[in-house]
Amino acid sequence: MKIKIIAVGKLKEKYWTDAVREYMKRLGAYSDPEIIEIKEAKLTGTGAASEEQVKVEEGRSIINALGSSNPFVITLEIKGKKFSSEELADKINALAVEGKSEIVFIIGGSLGLSKEVSDRANLKLSFSDMTFPHQMMRVILLEQIYRSFKIIRGETYHK
Numbered sequence: 001m002k003i004k005i006i007a008v009g010k011l012k013e014k015y016w017t018d019a020v021r022e023y024m025k026r027l028g029a030y031s032d033p034e035i036i037e038i039k040e041a042k043l044t045g046t047g048a049a050s051e052e053q054v055k056v057e058e059g060r061s062i063i064n065a066l067g068s069s070n071p072f073v074i075t076l077e078i079k080g081k082k083f084s085s086e087e088l089a090d091k092i093n094a095l096a097v098e099g100k101s102e103i104v105f106i107i108g109g110s111l112g113l114s115k116e117v118s119d120r121a122n123l124k125l126s127f128s129d130m131t132f133p134h135q136m137m138r139v140i141l142l143e144q145i146y147r148s149f150k151i152i153r154g155e156t157y158h159k
Contacts, residue, residue: 059114
């Protein structure tokens with residue numbers, strides 16, 4: 001199964017890049033993981049209109065990164081559905097059984113996702129009612145995907 005993460009922004013801090021590298025290596029035993037980084041749009045003014053323009057611009061880049069294939073798209077959104085680790089594993093496993101060969105997770109920028117991207121989602125996933133830095137969410141997401149594959153295979157790791 002192909003697992004792709006489309007994320008707005010580049011990781012700059014070594015501790016984030018090290019963590020991502022480790023989980024990408026671990027995931028390689030279970031899937032074909034890929035991360036696509038989308039350039040953050042620049043906020044050119046103040047107010048809601050400028051923020052909306054940033055989300056729209058980033059959203060276009062995200063939609064373009066999806067390409068012409070038809071993956072199962074999961075967006076990370078505060079108002080999305082909450083899953084336990086076991087439920088996320090069950091969902092990933094069910095998608096594989098249904099013949100879905102590619103799952104794309106989308107992490108928006110600091111202002112969130114455009115309506116176009118949110119509307120494209122097959123599933124809106126929430127990790128918490130709290131807001132986390134999008135750099136941290138990349139690591140948390142990778143860890144949960146890795147944990148899901150360990151649960152699916154009945155391997156030790158999950159507690």
